[in-house]
Amino acid sequence: MLEKENTSVCKESVFDSIFRQVAPSLKSFLYFKFKDEIRAQDMVQEAFLILWKNCAKVLPEAAKSYLYRVAQNQMLKLVDHDKVKNKYIEFYTESSGPEDPQYGLEYTEFEGQIMKAINDLPEGQREVFLMNRVEKMTYAEIAISLDLSVKAIEKRMHLALKQIRLTYKDI
Numbered sequence: 001m002l003e004k005e006n007t008s009v010c011k012e013s014v015f016d017s018i019f020r021q022v023a024p025s026l027k028s029f030l031y032f033k034f035k036d037e038i039r040a041q042d043m044v045q046e047a048f049l050i051l052w053k054n055c056a057k058v059l060p061e062a063a064k065s066y067l068y069r070v071a072q073n074q075m076l077k078l079v080d081h082d083k084v085k086n087k088y089i090e091f092y093t094e095s096s097g098p099e100d101p102q103y104g105l106e107y108t109e110f111e112g113q114i115m116k117a118i119n120d121l122p123e124g125q126r127e128v129f130l131m132n133r134v135e136k137m138t139y140a141e142i143a144i145s146l147d148l149s150v151k152a153i154e155k156r157m158h159l160a161l162k163q164i165r166l167t168y169k170d171i
Helices: 012-034 037-053 060-095 101-119 123-133 139-146 150-170
Strands: none
Touching (some): 012 060, 037 060, 037 139, 101 150, 123 139, 123 150, 139 150
């Protein structure tokens, strides 16, 4: 695939070469799994973004398998997220629907209370919580982006969840 001497995935030419060689087959693989071309393309871009962020740790000859593993993990996370989202949609549509004015009022009030609980977190905890729960980043990815240890991220997330649970009891 590439010469071993003086090659690094961090070199733009090497990264570009890997992209041209792997992206089409990776997109086909994801399209086969999702049956959604836009979602497959997004996953390919996300996989290459993660490769670029971790380029120093990945050898060029291992880049293809790394990309497939990242894409597979991202796909599984997305499927799990969709299951949870569908479960809550099903729950809320069974208990009361959007046509119920009380539902809209309760949802808006609850959402406001949750946002307040999140905004009341200390900056470090809030940042880690949002990166994990909203941006769907793993603890390792957060640790790399914030230049902290995974243990520090775990501790911040634990404290954030603990604080939100305490606040949630009052909601």
